[in-house]
Amino acid sequence: MTDYRKYTDYIIEQAEKLLSIDSPSGYCRQVTDYLLEELDRLGIQAKRTVKGGVVASFGGKNKEDGILLEAHCDTLGGMVAEIKANGRLRLTNIGGMKPANAEAENVRIITKADGIYEGVCQLVNASVHVNGDYEKTERNWDTVEVLIDEPVSSKEDALKLGIMPGDYVCFEPRTRVTSSGYIKSRFLDDKLSAAILLAYGKYLKDEKIEPQRAVYAHFTIYEEVGHGGSASVPDGVTEAWSVDMGCVGEGLMCTEREVSICAKDSGGPYNYEIISRLVQLARITLALQWTYILIMVQMWKLHFAQEMISAMLSLVLVCMLPMAMNEATEMGQKTPSA
Secondary structure, eight states, X not given: OOOTHHHHHHHHHHHHHHHTSOOBTTOOHHHHHHHHHXXXXXXXXXXXXXXXXXXXXXXXXXXXXXXXXEEEOOBOEEEEEEXXXXXXXXXXXXXXXXXXXXXXXXXXXXXXXXXXXXXXXXXXXXXXXXXXXTTTXXXXXXXXXXXXXXXXXXXXXXXXXXXXXXXXXXXXXXXXXXXXXXXXXXXXXXXXXXXXXXXHHHHHHHTTOOOSEEEEEEEESOGGGTOTTSSOOOTTEEXXXXXXXXXXXXXXOOOTTSOOOOOEETTEEOOHHHHHHHHHHHHHHHHHHHHHHHHHHHHHHHTXXXXXXXXXXXXXXXXXXXXXXXXXHHHHHHSOOO
C-alpha cells in the first residue's frame, strides 16, 4: 500500500526550496532553472518555453485529449522607479503588491551587473517618535520607500553601487513550517501549487502509473501580471486546469484547510462542464474517504488482526478506486472539452 506521507513531505521540501528563490514576475530564470533540474532528476521530460516558463510531460495514453495542469512560479514584488536625492528608493509594484503589506519588510535589490544589496521597505519619516502623522499617513508607493543597507546618503552614492531604475526589489518570504504542520510564507500563491505538481509527477513516476489521458504540467512566470498561461499549450491538449490559491474571506465557503473549486474570477466564469465534473469527482473522493474511515472504525471495534485490516483496505482500494476512475473517465467522455 502506498505511503503517501513521503509525497506530502516532498511537497513541503519543494515548497521551501521554491520559496527561497526570488522570482517576481519577469525575473524567473533562477526558479525555472531549478524546476528543470528537479524534473530532470525525477526522470520527467521537460523544456523551457519561448516565454520562459517550463512545460513537463507526465505521460499518458491518449495524446489527442490531453490535460494541462498549470501553476505559476512568479510572485509579487517591486521595481526601482526612482532614486531619490537622499539615496532612498521609490518603488513601483510588480503585480498586486500593496504598500501596506510591504511596509517594514526586508528586501533584496537585484542590480543588473553589480550584485545584490539588502534593504528595508519603510514609511517615509518612519520613526513613530518623530512623525506625528505616522498613523494617519496613507500607505502608497509615494509614502513608503526602500532604505538601502549600505552607507548611502545621496543619489550618487546609490548609483555608485550600481543601483538604477528598473532594478527588481524582492521581498523576504519569511517561510516557516510549524511543528503542527502549518506552512506560513509570502508567495505560497503559487509556489505551493508548483510543489504539488512536482509531487504529482514524482508520484506517477515512482508508482509507474500511466494516466488514461496525456497529462502536462505548465509552470508559468507571468501570472501575477495577467498573462501567465496564455501560450505554450502542447498539441492535443483539450483542457487546462489551473492549480492556484483559493480565496478565503467573509461570504465564502472555503477555509485554509480545504481545496476549493473556483467557478469564476473577476474576469468571468470558468468552463461549466469542467467545473461540474470536478465537483462530481470531489464528491466521489469524499465518499471513498468516508468508506475508508468507517471500515477502520469497525475494524478497531472488532479488534481484528493487522493482516485483516490490510486485506480489507486493499479490497476497498482495488474495488472502489477503479469504479471512481471509471466514473471519471465516463464523465470525461460525456463532457465537451474546454
